[in-house]
Amino acid sequence: MSRLLFALVVYLLVAVMVVLPPVMVFAAALSHGLRVAMATLAEPDALSAIRLTMIVTGISVAINTVFGTMAAWTLAHFRFPGRNLLVVLIELPLSVSPVVGGLVWLLVFGTQGWWGAALERWGHPVLFAPPGIVLATVFVTFPYVTRTLMPMLAHNGREAEEAAVMLGANLWQVLWHVTLPGARLALLSGVLLTTARAMGEFGAVSVVSGHIPGLTETMPLHIETLYNGYQTVAAFTMAALLALMAMGVVMARNLTERRHGRTENTA
Amino acid sequence: MSVQLEQITRRNPRNGRPIVDNVSLAVASGSFTALVGPSGAGKTSLLRIIAGLDPHQAGHVSIDGTRVDTLDARARNIGFVFQHYALFAHMSVAANIGFGLSVRPRGQRPRRDVIARRVEDLLDLMQLSGLGGRYPHELSGGQRQRVALARTLATGPRVLLLDEPFGALDPLVRRQIRGWLRSLHERLGLTTILVTHDRQEAAELADTVVLMRHGRIVQAGTPQALEDTPADPFTMAFTGDLVRLGGRVENHVFTPDLPDILPVTAPIAAGPAELLVRPVDIALRPGQGQATAVLRQARGPLGLYDVRLGTDTLQVETLMPPDRPRILPHCALDVTAGRLARDNAWASVETPPFPGPPSIHPTGERIHAQHS
Ligand SMILES: Nc1ncnc2c1ncn2[C@@H]1O[C@H](COP(=O)(O)OP(=O)(O)OP(=O)(O)O)[C@@H](O)[C@H]1O
Ligand SMILES: [Mg+2]
Numbered sequence: 001m002s003r004l005l006f007a008l009v010v011y012l013l014v015a016v017m018v019v020l021p022p023v024m025v026f027a028a029a030l031s032h033g034l035r036v037a038m039a040t041l042a043e044p045d046a047l048s049a050i051r052l053t054m055i056v057t058g059i060s061v062a063i064n065t066v067f068g069t070m071a072a073w074t075l076a077h078f079r080f081p082g083r084n085l086l087v088v089l090i091e092l093p094l095s096v097s098p099v100v101g102g103l104v105w106l107l108v109f110g111t112q113g114w115w116g117a118a119l120e121r122w123g124h125p126v127l128f129a130p131p132g133i134v135l136a137t138v139f140v141t142f143p144y145v146t147r148t149l150m151p152m153l154a155h156n157g158r159e160a161e162e163a164a165v166m167l168g169a170n171l172w173q174v175l176w177h178v179t180l181p182g183a184r185l186a187l188l189s190g191v192l193l194t195t196a197r198a199m200g201e202f203g204a205v206s207v208v209s210g211h212i213p214g215l216t217e218t219m220p221l222h223i224e225t226l227y228n229g230y231q232t233v234a235a236f237t238m239a240a241l242l243a244l245m246a247m248g249v250v251m252a253r254n255l256t257e258r259r260h261g262r263t264e265n266t267a
Numbered sequence: 268m269s270v271q272l273e274q275i276t277r278r279n280p281r282n283g284r285p286i287v288d289n290v291s292l293a294v295a296s297g298s299f300t301a302l303v304g305p306s307g308a309g310k311t312s313l314l315r316i317i318a319g320l321d322p323h324q325a326g327h328v329s330i331d332g333t334r335v336d337t338l339d340a341r342a343r344n345i346g347f348v349f350q351h352y353a354l355f356a357h358m359s360v361a362a363n364i365g366f367g368l369s370v371r372p373r374g375q376r377p378r379r380d381v382i383a384r385r386v387e388d389l390l391d392l393m394q395l396s397g398l399g400g401r402y403p404h405e406l407s408g409g410q411r412q413r414v415a416l417a418r419t420l421a422t423g424p425r426v427l428l429l430d431e432p433f434g435a436l437d438p439l440v441r442r443q444i445r446g447w448l449r450s451l452h453e454r455l456g457l458t459t460i461l462v463t464h465d466r467q468e469a470a471e472l473a474d475t476v477v478l479m480r481h482g483r484i485v486q487a488g489t490p491q492a493l494e495d496t497p498a499d500p501f502t503m504a505f506t507g508d509l510v511r512l513g514g515r516v517e518n519h520v521f522t523p524d525l526p527d528i529l530p531v532t533a534p535i536a537a538g539p540a541e542l543l544v545r546p547v548d549i550a551l552r553p554g555q556g557q558a559t560a561v562l563r564q565a566r567g568p569l570g571l572y573d574v575r576l577g578t579d580t581l582q583v584e585t586l587m588p589p590d591r592p593r594i595l596p597h598c599a600l601d602v603t604a605g606r607l608a609r610d611n612a613w614a615s616v617e618t619p620p621f622p623g624p625p626s627i628h629p630t631g632e633r634i635h636a637q638h639s
Contacts, residue, residue: 079280159353162320163415165340166347167367167422177370181357 022243028236040234041241048214049222049238052130056205056218057198060137064194068145069187073179075146076153094143101139102207105132128210133218136204141194148190152183185256192253196246268331268425268458270294270317275326277316286312287323288482294460294475296331299452301473302462303505309482310462311350314428317460318347330426346424350431352415354403360414361386361399367422389417392451409440416448420455427452429461433468445472466506470494478502500608503543510549510581512542512602521607521616525576527556528600531616533607542616544605551585556599565591574598 029037040046075087093101109126111117119126126132157179164178180187202220209216213225219242226235271294277287287309294300302310315321317328319340327334335343355363365382377385390396393413403411412432419427432448433441449472452459463469469476470490477487486498490506497503514523521533521540529552533540551560551572560572560583570587572595573580581600607614 159349159351160355162340163347163349163353163418164355164366164370165320166318166345167370167418168341169366169370170341173370177366178355182355184357 022240025236025239025243029233029240031236032233036233037237037240040231040237043234045213045217045222046234046238049217049219050241052133052217053199053219053242056130056133056137057195059134060141060198061191061194063134063138064141064145065187065191068142068190068194069149069180072146072149072153073175076150076157090146091143093140098136098140098201098203099207102136102204104139105135105204105208109135127208128212128216130216132208133205133216136208137198137201140201140204141197144194144197145187145190148186148193149183152186153179157182188256189253192249192256196249196253199245199249200242269296270426270458270460271327271329271332272313272317273327273329275313275316275323275328277312277321277323285482287316289326290479290482290484291326292477292484292487294458296458297456298458298475299449299473300460300475300477301469302460302477302479303464303466303469304479304485305505306464308479310479311430312482313479314347314430314460314462317426318345318428319343320347344422344424344426346419346422346427348415348419348427348429348432350434352403352411354411354415354418356403358402359399360395360401360403360406361390363403363414364389364399364418364421366418385421389421392420393417408436409444412436412444416451425456425458427457427459429459431462431464434464441468448472470506476506478505497606499611499613500541500543500606501611503606508546510544510546512544512605514540514542516540516607523602525579527558527574527576527598528602529555531603531605531607533614533616535607535609535612535614538609540607540609542602542605542607544602546583548602548604549581549583550601550603551583551595552599552601553595554597556597558598558600560595560598562587562591562593562595574600576600 041050071090075083075090106127108114109119109132111120111127124131126135160178160182161174164174169177200220201218202224205218206221206224209218209221211217211221211225213222217225219238223235223238223242226238270292272290272292275287275290276285278284279286290309290313302313304310312321316323319328319335319338323336327336329335330343330345355366358366361383364386368377368382368385371377386399390399393416395410395413395417398406398410398414403414406414416432429448433444436444445468448459451457461469461472463472473490475487476490476493478485478493480501486493486502493502493506497506503509512523512525512528514521516522516533516535516537516539518537519533519535520530521542522530523542531542551574553560558574558576560574563571563573563582565571565587566584568586569584570591572583572585574583583600603616605616607616
């Protein structure tokens, strides 16, 4: 009996805290009908925000996949002085407020910062431009690939890698033919997590973007602008779209996790 | 190919304590060596040093007389079979086996069809025909083990190192693969070093058994030599079943604590000591004591007797007298074949001080005894 009661409480909590908000968002978006909602997405600024979000997400995910894989591999394979510190540093973005992450870039690239003025004169500003948004997003999403990959590389893959070495494979052959394929599901899971997180990033991006509609506004920033301008339907429609995209990514990740769990302990 | 180890030492990188401690060993070309010892003895560590997977801080590894200390693991042409197979889970069985050939530098890499043929040959050799397209998780433990072996043999190593390769297999499969590994070793002219926990496996397979403890070699020799002249009590305990009998030495005579075990002469100083004897070496002497041996079960010519000694009962399996008595009264146990141990000191015991009548089985004596 008590088991049922607990289950009921959990169901209620999930319903109120997790299911209700997106349902409300969808309801608000469709309050004037589907056609009105779709029309708001066709606005030039809305299209630009969607495009920018996709571009920034794509670039950030690519960068973090490459560097995150390298970091995970290095940390899993080598013992060197300062290694533990490095592990802590990599996790820093998880605990530090994204706004702080944004402010750091402001310091480095702002006109009062170290290189900001020089870059401006050269004609390639970083702040209040897409490169700054990418940097901020990379900072915030840096830990995810490393964190999902590192335990996998440290525990599951060592013997297989050593077997490959004993069979005559060199470092690159081991990495390319054994390590990465062996960890591909963990890698995919990390990449999808990074993607979901990158699409939705608000705080860090907000600091460095400058909120220029049609130019430097990503979807989350544009939602805020719309909402502040009392364009409720447009704001909620874009929010619904963002939520849908995130849900798709999370669902894909769950699928890979399930497969991952099934094939993990096979060889 | 021969393998020589000269005073190899490897230290724990964390605390500097030796994991492998001044180990010297000569492994003759074409020989089969078994590395045995308790958990943590350093067997795996020694194997990994030979392979080049772990560094050593002192000493030299030579292969065919050439020092390979600075040679990369991948350049040593040594085959290594890992305890948990370490198959590539994302590759088919055929791709696993062909891996070593397909990663060779371009000039030495065989053509695709040549590799495929070699893989087929190995699958046949390993009795795995038709399984090339499967993935490792679709195989049984014994099949995975053979794939791991095939993968290792594909590149034609002359030295084969195996780290407890049969540990995860059931006893029946284990026995099969064991015999088959030995014949493979001979057919391919390999030099094989095998780590095992199973002393019977070591005795059956190996020409030389190397017993390790605390990173050191305690004793190395033929299985027979280890059985006949164990270097210390530890070796004797490790190489076979053992009955330990506590007792005291006075005036060079060892008297066991249990009653009805005949005293033996002991060439050591007075004090407590322990007698170690193989159960098969204990003889029953009717008419010399007060113990009663009760037949529990007859198996052909052998009888399994319960012998009650004070509060202890020993089970003794021995050739029965022709009349197959159910009860042998007034018995004593003769443990002359045992060895006396005090700490790590060691002494053979000698002929019993009181010559008695012959045992109940004058020839072909086979007795098996154990505490129960
Ligand atoms: N990389 C390492 N770092 C620190 N200590 C190690 C390392 N490798 C092994 N050791 C230690 O060295 C000792 C020998 O280990 P090893 O694995 O060689 O034993 P083993 O004889 O193979 O034991 P088992 O029969 O359990 O496999 C152990 O005490 C182990 O804890
Ligand atoms: Mg081991």
